[in-house]
Amino acid sequence: MDERFCCGSAAAVRSDGCQCAHSSRNRRYGPCANERDGSDSIKRAAKVVAANLWEYYRGDEPGQTPGILPGPPPAGDYYWWQAGAMFGTLIDYWHYTGDSTYNNETVRSIVHQAGAPTFAFMHPNWTASLGNDDQGFWGMTAMLAAEVNFPNPAPTDPQYLALAQATFNTQAARWENQDCAGGLRWQVPHTNNGYDYKNTIANVVFLNIAARLARYTNNETYAEWAERTWDWTEGVGYITEDYDVYDGANTPQNCTNLNKVQWSPNAAVLLHGAAIMYNYAQWKTRVAGLLNRTVDHFFPEGIMVERPCELKDRVQCNVDQHSFKGYMHRALASTAIVAPFTRDSILEVLRSSTKGAVESCLADGTCGFRWDRGEYDGDVSNGPAGQQMSALAALSTLLLDNSDGPLTNSTGGTSVGDPNAGSSAFELDPMRQITAGDKAGAAIVTIVVVGSFVGSLVWMSGGLFEVS
Numbered sequence: 135m136d137e138r139f140c141c142g143s144a145a146a147v148r149s150d151g152c153q154c155a156h157s158s159r160n161r162r163y164g165p166c167a168n169e170r171d172g173s174d175s176i177k178r179a180a181k182v183v184a185a186n187l188w189e190y191y192r193g194d195e196p197g198q199t200p201g202i203l204p205g206p207p208p209a210g211d212y213y214w215w216q217a218g219a220m221f222g223t224l225i226d227y228w229h230y231t232g233d234s235t236y237n238n239e240t241v242r243s244i245v246h247q248a249g250a251p252t253f254a255f256m257h258p259n260w261t262a263s264l265g266n267d268d269q270g271f272w273g274m275t276a277m278l279a280a281e282v283n284f285p286n287p288a289p290t291d292p293q294y295l296a297l298a299q300a301t302f303n304t305q306a307a308r309w310e311n312q313d314c315a316g317g318l319r320w321q322v323p324h325t326n327n328g329y330d331y332k333n334t335i336a337n338v339v340f341l342n343i344a345a346r347l348a349r350y351t352n353n354e355t356y357a358e359w360a361e362r363t364w365d366w367t368e369g370v371g372y373i374t375e376d377y378d379v380y381d382g383a384n385t386p387q388n389c390t391n392l393n394k395v396q397w398s399p400n401a402a403v404l405l406h407g408a409a410i411m412y413n414y415a416q417w418k419t420r421v422a423g424l425l426n427r428t429v430d431h432f433f434p435e436g437i438m439v440e441r442p443c444e445l446k447d448r449v450q451c452n453v454d455q456h457s458f459k460g461y462m463h464r465a466l467a468s469t470a471i472v473a474p475f476t477r478d479s480i481l482e483v484l485r486s487s488t489k490g491a492v493e494s495c496l497a498d499g500t501c502g503f504r505w506d507r508g509e510y511d512g513d514v515s516n517g518p519a520g521q522q523m524s525a526l527a528a529l530s531t532l533l534l535d536n537s538d539g540p541l542t543n544s545t546g547g548t549s550v551g552d553p554n555a556g557s558s559a560f561e562l563d564p565m566r567q568i569t570a571g572d573k574a575g576a577a578i579v580t581i582v583v584v585g586s587f588v589g590s591l592v593w594m595s596g597g598l599f600e601v602s
Contacts, residue, residue, distance in 0.1 A: 273301030300556030457520030
């Protein structure tokens with residue numbers, strides 16, 4: 135039996151008496167039962183998993199492009215957005231553990247992918263797969279860097295807060311009322327497959343960034359956009375009265391053909407944004423409702439399952455979807471920090487789900503996708519970086535008590551902003567105020583959607599975020 139990394143150590147039972155708390159199988163990771171809070175062993179295990187994740191990154195090698203994982207298909211497994219999510223995971227990893235191993239390359243990658251001259255994460259290399267959600271994941275990573283005082287780029291480079299503001303500004307300019315009385319489309323270029331789909335992830339990522347900018351800058355206009363986006367998303371039927379979060383609908387049908395598949399990032403990103411708004415503006419009912427439904431739906435038996443594609447008898451998740459569990463764990467931890475009334479229930483589910491993640495890992499830090507099987511599942515055919523990213527997020531977020539909470543520009547945040555950032559991409563009215571006509575959009579959608587029907591799950595086969 136391979137016992138090299140139990141408890142993140144070189145032996146199953148160390149000389150100091152440490153024993154794995156999470157499994158009797160000595161080849162598993164797990165915090166040491168007799169270490170204070172298990173935090174030291176969690177950090178050691180996370181360090182090994184992080185190193186395994188980094189093995190999939192080539193952007194730090196000579197001749198390679200900084201800031202991307204191998205791809206996009208068919209050149210490699212990964213679309214552009216997933217590297218943005220990976221660097222967000224690594225920022226959280228640094229924030230919770232203090233390990234700065236990957237910081238320099240993370241800073242370099244964010245700056246490189248910001249995309250001159252707009253610096254709004256609209257890099258011309260990725261136009262063929264540029265969705266509002268793809269851009270938004272990079273924007274959320276920049277926002278996180280500002281909130282946790284991640285080491286700032288050189289003064290001559292674009293700064294994190296300005297990058298998040300540029301993402302917000304370019305997306306606010308794309309909000310359109312002609313179809314479905316509001317909302318963002320999935321894709322940015324009209325020639326991309328999926329341009330006629332207004333999906334939830336694009337809109338809740340926009341809400342998430344708006345909420346966090348409102349809190350960070352104390353600018354009420356951002357908060358109004360967050361409120362407006364919730365109202366539209368709920369009004370069109372993507373958020374139900376039971377807090378199910380559906381995937382989206384098509385503009386030719388005026389967004390009445392609801393695709394009722396429930397992917398975890400939709401709920402996770404929305405919950406995080408709602409929790410920020412609770413902290414800023416008291417969205418307690420929304421946070422509580424989303425949290426209860428999210429845990430009930432995605433954590434059967436207390437362990438995360440990506441239910442649309444992770445079936446009892448088979449897995450049909452694509453490369454993107456293999457990374458989704460990590461985003462849920464990160465969102466739950468952030469929610470617990472900014473909405474303390476959720477802390478106890480969230481910690482309970484984070485611990486039980488991470489136990490499943492731990493039991494999916496081999497002694498060398500290779501982690502599987504299925505966390506509810508009690509063993510490594512050997513799933514390496516669909517972008518193993520996603521499995522590593524998720525396991526790293528699960529381990530790191532157990533250390534949420536190490537966080538001082540997201541900073542603001544009045545509580546120690548140092549990132550430099552620019553409220554007009556990204557305006558060179560469009561003829562914008564910077565920070566356009568919401569009008570009474572805008573606010574009426576959600577009410578119109580509510581009336582329209584009464585006649586909606588269940589759409590086919592055609593988007594499931596194509597995959598959330600991916601463009602075929």
